[in-house]
Amino acid sequence: MNRRSRWQKIKDFLTLPLRALCIFEGRRWGLSSIKSERIEYAAREVRGYCLDVGCGKHNVLINDFLDGNGIGIDVFAYEGLNQENIVTDMTHLPFPDNNFDSVTFIANLNHIPVNDRDAELAEAFRCLKPNGNIIVTMPSPFAGVLIHKFVHWYDHIFGTQYDVDTIRGMHHDEEFYVTDQEIRQRLKKAGFSKIIKKYFFTQWGLNHLIMGSKQ
Numbered sequence: 001m002n003r004r005s006r007w008q009k010i011k012d013f014l015t016l017p018l019r020a021l022c023i024f025e026g027r028r029w030g031l032s033s034i035k036s037e038r039i040e041y042a043a044r045e046v047r048g049y050c051l052d053v054g055c056g057k058h059n060v061l062i063n064d065f066l067d068g069n070g071i072g073i074d075v076f077a078y079e080g081l082n083q084e085n086i087v088t089d090m091t092h093l094p095f096p097d098n099n100f101d102s103v104t105f106i107a108n109l110n111h112i113p114v115n116d117r118d119a120e121l122a123e124a125f126r127c128l129k130p131n132g133n134i135i136v137t138m139p140s141p142f143a144g145v146l147i148h149k150f151v152h153w154y155d156h157i158f159g160t161q162y163d164v165d166t167i168r169g170m171h172h173d174e175e176f177y178v179t180d181q182e183i184r185q186r187l188k189k190a191g192f193s194k195i196i197k198k199y200f201f202t203q204w205g206l207n208h209l210i211m212g213s214k215q
Helices: 005-012 016-021 035-046 057-064 114-125 141-158 164-168 180-190
Strands: 050-054 070-073 099-106 128-139 195-198 206-215
Touching: 035 057, 035 099, 035 114, 035 128, 050 057, 050 114, 057 070, 057 180, 099 114, 114 128, 114 180, 128 180, 180 195, 180 206
Parallel strands: 050 070, 050 099, 099 128
Antiparallel strands: 128 206, 195 206
């Protein structure tokens, strides 16, 4: 994984408003994209062979940040995914017990229908090896609402397709964010312990991850 230098992090920190307004998925003007930055923070916590749930376009975490050491899955056939990436029922994952060192949910637990969240997290727990970890990233409530609204209108005005929620269509039970309290409660219910929170410094604390372990 190519980690950012200290100087790169300083530039990204100072230019967060510009990076948020000028939406881009890769690197531009010597700056990191919000999306790639979020994935990098999650990738730092991965302990080995990884399952990325809701991997999105091009399976970026596995392919670009983990050198292929894992599997990315999604319910929607986004650009850059193949048949092995598509799992239509995330409440019954097609993997054996104790198979992964880490499971990630990057900015997507809020897009899982409310009634399916516990089942999906329970499946993540089942698929994890002992001492494996789960990594859930989530923006703050303010940032979650603002980002979704802004990206939606950006695509509408400029004819781009950055809003993957619009591309696939949103379920009526999806939300703009999930509170930390709900995430913690659901992780505990699934069996996870040692639950901690880490802020994304270069995103001014407006984004963070919550991580739990399988003991």
